[in-house]
Amino acid sequence: MTDPKRYLITSALPYANGPKHIGHLAGAYLPADIYVRYLRALKKDVLYVCGSDEHGAAITMQALKEKTTPQAIVDKYHAMLKSNMADLGISFDIYHRTSSPIHHETAQEFFTMLNDNGDLEQKESEQFFDEEAQSFLADRYITGTCPICGYVGAFGDQCEKCGTSLSPEQLVNPRSTLSGITPIKKVTTHWYLPLNKHEAFLRQWILEDHKEDWKVNVVGQCKGWIEMGLQPRAVTRDLDWGIKVPRQDAEGKVLYVWFDAPIGYISATKQWAIDNDKDWKPYWYNADTKLVHFIGKDNIVFHAIIFPVMLKLHGNILPDNVPSNEFMNLEGDKMSTSRGWSIEMEDYINDFVKKENGGDQMVDALRYYLTAIAPETKDSEFTWKGFQDAVNSELVAVFGNFINRAFVLMHKLCGGKVPKFHNEIMDDADKQMLEEIKITKQKIAQNIEVYKFRDALAEVIDLARKGNKYMQDKEPWIVAKKVSPNPSEGGEYDPNAQNIIDNCLHICLQLTANLAIFINPFLPNAARRLCVMMKTVDKMLDWENAGSAKLLSVGYSLRPPELLFKKIEDSEVSEQVEKLKIKSEAIKMENSKKDGGQQKTDETSKINGDTKVSEAQVPPLEKFREAIKSEIQFDDFAKIDLKVGTILSAEKVAKADKLLKLEIDLGFEKRTVVSGIALHFSPEDILGKQVVVVANLAPRKMRGIESNGMILMAEDAEGKLKFVAPDAVVNNGSGVS
RNA sequence: GUCGGGGUAGCUCAGCUGGUUAGAGCAUCGGAUUCAUAACCCGAAGGUCGGCAGUUCAAGUCUGCUUCCCGAUACCA
Numbered sequence: 001m002t003d004p005k006r007y008l009i010t011s012a013l014p015y016a017n018g019p020k021h022i023g024h025l026a027g028a029y030l031p032a033d034i035y036v037r038y039l040r041a042l043k044k045d046v047l048y049v050c051g052s053d054e055h056g057a058a059i060t061m062q063a064l065k066e067k068t069t070p071q072a073i074v075d076k077y078h079a080m081l082k083s084n085m086a087d088l089g090i091s092f093d094i095y096h097r098t099s100s101p102i103h104h105e106t107a108q109e110f111f112t113m114l115n116d117n118g119d120l121e122q123k124e125s126e127q128f129f130d131e132e133a134q135s136f137l138a139d140r141y142i143t144g145t146c147p148i149c150g151y152v153g154a155f156g157d158q159c160e161k162c163g164t165s166l167s168p169e170q171l172v173n174p175r176s177t178l179s180g181i182t183p184i185k186k187v188t189t190h191w192y193l194p195l196n197k198h199e200a201f202l203r204q205w206i207l208e209d210h211k212e213d214w215k216v217n218v219v220g221q222c223k224g225w226i227e228m229g230l231q232p233r234a235v236t237r238d239l240d241w242g243i244k245v246p247r248q249d250a251e252g253k254v255l256y257v258w259f260d261a262p263i264g265y266i267s268a269t270k271q272w273a274i275d276n277d278k279d280w281k282p283y284w285y286n287a288d289t290k291l292v293h294f295i296g297k298d299n300i301v302f303h304a305i306i307f308p309v310m311l312k313l314h315g316n317i318l319p320d321n322v323p324s325n326e327f328m329n330l331e332g333d334k335m336s337t338s339r340g341w342s343i344e345m346e347d348y349i350n351d352f353v354k355k356e357n358g359g360d361q362m363v364d365a366l367r368y369y370l371t372a373i374a375p376e377t378k379d380s381e382f383t384w385k386g387f388q389d390a391v392n393s394e395l396v397a398v399f400g401n402f403i404n405r406a407f408v409l410m411h412k413l414c415g416g417k418v419p420k421f422h423n424e425i426m427d428d429a430d431k432q433m434l435e436e437i438k439i440t441k442q443k444i445a446q447n448i449e450v451y452k453f454r455d456a457l458a459e460v461i462d463l464a465r466k467g468n469k470y471m472q473d474k475e476p477w478i479v480a481k482k483v484s485p486n487p488s489e490g491g492e493y494d495p496n497a498q499n500i501i502d503n504c505l506h507i508c509l510q511l512t513a514n515l516a517i518f519i520n521p522f523l524p525n526a527a528r529r530l531c532v533m534m535k536t537v538d539k540m541l542d543w544e545n546a547g548s549a550k551l552l553s554v555g556y557s558l559r560p561p562e563l564l565f566k567k568i569e570d571s572e573v574s575e576q577v578e579k580l581k582i583k584s585e586a587i588k589m590e591n592s593k594k595d596g597g598q599q600k601t602d603e604t605s606k607i608n609g610d611t612k613v614s615e616a617q618v619p620p621l622e623k624f625r626e627a628i629k630s631e632i633q634f635d636d637f638a639k640i641d642l643k644v645g646t647i648l649s650a651e652k653v654a655k656a657d658k659l660l661k662l663e664i665d666l667g668f669e670k671r672t673v674v675s676g677i678a679l680h681f682s683p684e685d686i687l688g689k690q691v692v693v694v695a696n697l698a699p700r701k702m703r704g705i706e707s708n709g710m711i712l713m714a715e716d717a718e719g720k721l722k723f724v725a726p727d728a729v730v731n732n733g734s735g736v737s
Numbered sequence: 738g739u740c741g742g743g744g745u746a747g748c749u750c751a752g753c754u755g756g757u758u759a760g761a762g763c764a765u766c767g768g769a770u771u772c773a774u775a776a777c778c779c780g781a782a783g784g785u786c787g788g789c790a791g792u793u794c795a796a797g798u799c800u801g802c803u804u805c806c807c808g809a810u811a812c813c814a
Contacts, residue, residue, distance in 0.1 A: 216741090216742075217742045217808085218741095220740085221740075221741045221808080221809065223740085224739085224740035224741050224809080225741090225810085227740080228739080228740065228810080228811070228812095231811085296808095297807080297808055300741090300808085301809070326807075327807065329806095372749080372750095376750095377750085377751095378742070378744080378806095378807085379743075380749070380750085381748090381749075383748080385748085386748070386749070386763085389748085389749095392776095393762090393763060393764085394762075394763075396776080398776090398777080400776095401774065401777065404772095404774070404776090405777075406772095406773090413772085454749095454750080458750095465762095465777095468773095468776095468777050469779095471772080471777080471778095472770085472777065472779090473778085475770090475772085477772040477773095478772095480772090564774095565774085566774075567774065673814090674812085674813095674814085675814080694814075711814085
């Protein structure tokens with residue numbers, strides 16, 4: 001977008017079910033903050049919103065775990081996240097929360113408008129239901145044995161042990177975490193967002209309009225989704241923690257957390273407008289607003305496909321870009337709070353920022369390293385040694401040291417004042433140095449504008465490096481010997497000596513002021529402290545001032561230098577590495593204790609003989625009982641049109657290991673039916689077989705092939721499939737009832 | 738399984754439409770220097786560009802296959 005009137009910047013809403021680590025910080029918050037601080041320095045109209053995502057089943061799970069209420073959980077973690085972000089200099093204009101009334105209203109209005117406009121669909125589906133607790137169960141609320149690795153505590157959506165993503169149906173011996181009983185399946189009604197209806201729009205908008213300016217991983221993943229065929233997505237759930245679906249016929253239903261969370265950006269904007277007596281609407285409705293969502297790679301489809309469809313249907317503007325970062329690993333392994341292999345923002349703040357030897361500069365140290373290794377194009381890795389090296393030999397030795405030596409020399413050789421610049425003896429090195437400042441300004445701006453913060457920061461350090469070299473070449477400390485030579489050393493007086501020194505330090509100081517402007521979006525604390533040292537106002541940090549060689553007035557006396565950053569000691573990093581190991585070991589022990597407990601019950605049941613059924617075993621009859629669905633009327637059954645047909649041809653569907661494409665002769669017509677039986681039958685085995693087909697089933701696309709009907713199959717206890725068919729050949733097209 | 742991204746010097750990463758001896762910072766080693774947080778500055782050494790095949794006068798860069806890491810995920814009506 002060229003020259004937007006205002007900017008609306010968002011960072012992914014952190015989920016308030018626990019502390020968040022520095023990988024999150026590096027992925028979605030720090031880059032956004034740098035961008036926002038840069039825009040503010042440009043004096044743009046920019047609003048930066050974020051907040052805690054406080055709904056969803058994982059919150060209620062955490063409440064069970066901590067033996068408290070969901071509200072208590074979100075209150076606790078919202079407060080923690082909010083203060084952590086503030087402590088680390090993430091400068092939200094508002095950090096809001098989705099449990100607030102204004103968010104509930106906003107999300108409900110959003111749903112109502114889409115529903116009233118006919119943009120949502122209502123469909124029935126079967127969900128697991130806990131009869132004892134009288135409650136539908138989110139996938140997370142069902143535990144059982146993982147069919148892949150046999151882990152006893154797998155969840156309905158994922159096995160934490162082997163990492164496989166699961167559906168609750170796949171669990172062996174599923175149990176409700178609410179009551180412990182085996183859940184049954186029950187029909188429920190939900191609202192869906194028919195993404196499939198917006199394929200043409202998404203193709204144009206993402207694959208054409210943004211194929212150049214969006215990151216390859218974002219466009220690539222969206223392309224994959226679109227090509228795969230978009231499916232309607234449920235926007236409601238049966239749960240009691242969340243935003244009530246604003247309809248009388250939706251008792252006990254809430255908006256699905258993914259639907260309500262991104263609307264949090266809008267409600268946060270509204271709250272900000274109220275607090276600041278502003279109008280929120282232009283930020284979400286005017287086409288001259290540039291909306292940018294900063295996210296991690298796990299969030300791409302929500303922010304690039306689903307939320308934009310919602311926004312479009314609701315009449316809002318669309319994001320101009322969705323800069324998504326990859327992930328940051330830690331000391332050779334994935335960062336994970338639950339496994340204890342992480343550096344929580346909270347912990348870093350306690351260990352470095354709050355200690356007497358830490359403070360703001362340690363915020364900047366972290367911001368420096370996280371930006372320098374930001375996972376912009378691929379996963380990156382945080383190591384404590386890397387942190388120490390980056391801080392000590394780049395931030396301290398190059399940047400901090402340049403500024404320190406400029407200040408020290410100025411105090412020693414120029415009386416603590418900004419020296420005069422003598423144009424008449426200006427040389428090429430001086431010109432070159434001044435020119436470099438301007439070039440660097442351009443490079444930084446160009447990089448930030450395309451979200452390359454790592455490169456932008458490297459430019460700042462590189463400019464300081466050039467400053468060091470310039471000073472080295474000019475060596476004013478040598479020239480100083482010619483100002484007041486010591487005859488015993490054979491020094492010679494040079495009337496020009498002081499002027500040479502003045503020019504060098506004049507340029508070094510102007511460069512220092514420029515460095516303050518350049519470093520400001522990245523390391524705001526350092527920039528502020530530089531302003532104090534130079535006795536300038538914060539306004540000097542406005543971006544338009546960058547490139548100027550007149551930021552500090554001649555004759556102006558400056559404060560004595562103060563070290564901007566301290567070196568990080570070996571002991572500090574080794575302590576952290578040790579701490580990390582201890583933390584993850586402790587959690588591993590705890591988990592294996594749990595495992596051990598479960599295995600013990602297994603063993604006990606074996607020792608007791610076969611009279612007791614072990615938890616890990618599948619009770620087959622029980623399994624069939626579960627499968628009994630809720631009662632229907634004859635009319636419901638009569639709606640189903642069953643016909644006998646013969647399989648004329650069968651072929652494997654490309655890129656699908658379970659699907660067969662079948663031609664079926666129904667007597668009066670031939671049908672294409674796609675059936676998921678490829679693992680049980682090979683195409684040639686089933687040619688000519690008679691089958692029972694649901695003839696009036698709505699067509700459905702699978703792998704791009706439209707399936708018109710479904711074939712009835714029987715499944716035995718081992719999951720083997722058998723055809724349901726007449727026991728003697730009948731005419732194709734015969735009815736079944 | 739499928740889709741997407743990625744595997745380039747010890748480490749963190751650049752390398753646009755294929756073109757002379759593959760780049761940067763850090764780490765390492767050597768030199769110079771002392772204004773500076775034993776900092777800076779100069780120089781050297783470091784890579785069969787995950788593997789195999791192919792296209793081409795020429796491939797890190799294109800094609801196919803293969804392997805490893807990360808993310809997203811079906812379908813099974």
